[in-house]
Amino acid sequence: MINVELPTITVDLVLDRSTAKDVLHGVLHAILFHRLFGTIKPTSFEVLDITVPGVSDPETERLVNEKVEAFWRGVEGGNNKRGTITVTLSEKKMKKNYWFSVGEEEVPWEQWVINAELKQPKTDRERQTFQSSLASTLSKAIETMINYTSSERGRAVVPPITDAKGISPFPFKVTVKIGNMEVS
Template sequence: MSTGQPEITIDLVLDRHNTKEVLRAVLHSILFHRLFGTVKPRTFEVSDVSMPGVDDPEIIRLVDEKVESFWRGVEGGANKRGQILVTFSEKRQRKSWFPGIMGEEEVPWELWTINAEIRQPTTAQERERFNEDLKSTLTKSLKVMLTHTSSERGRSVVPLITNAQGISPFPVKIVVKVGAIEVG
């Protein structure tokens, strides 16, 4: 899918005990770096990694709803892999050859893909290795977020902010897929 918009991918391997906590923290961190309104910060401590988040009731509800959808999708089926897609868009006037068919359309300018797989370590040694790998992955994910959002390309894709009302001047859409089927 080459639409010209940046696509940032984060791959996670999780276990049943930390799936919700990790996904919640990663989603909050992405939103923290891409919401341009007045953001009240909060911190998530996951596997000894501090991740930034957004302390806003609407954002908390949205993230919790999507994490629960992901959990129900992987918990209820045989597929233990899924994706959470976060799309940032801008509203533009729709162009049409026909009069009366004007209006606004949402044009994506950035896509974040979180690929998550649930595995279950069986021994204490596997558990220890698993936790170290998760800590490393979360640290790398934060570095990807920071590097992208502060890079020239990451800054240049952000459209002009014409509406300074609310926590985000741009529409944010979060889609959950398990087994290539949208859930929630």
């Protein structure tokens, strides 16, 4: 089932080799920090002199590292230097009774799409300009996350929390695509 009204928040990044993993790591952590809603232990990271919120949890850290590495392998190993990392948040709902089907299904309620492109500055001057621009983009992305998640619209899409156990009352999935191919 595809929900046409699914809010999608997009973050566009142009990355260089030296900071790509750190920036992606920070952005994923920031999204999860603002959307997990369970009992989390907050942490923060310094990325390009910007403090980025994060989640101090071994499973979350493993997931984030796994997805960042998948993205990196995808853009490093091929000709396509663009990809997306998508975080989809869902809620569990009882399946509608279509002839004897019972059980739960995951229904998405929000999606975050990180469009990332790897470029390499050629000179030191280009590198400095690039890093400055990327820091500004990262700062704006964090600001967008804060503004959206604290807005009436951002709060309204969150389903009722019926299970307060664990790090997230809602199932979430993180997928990485390079071109149109999912990588893991």
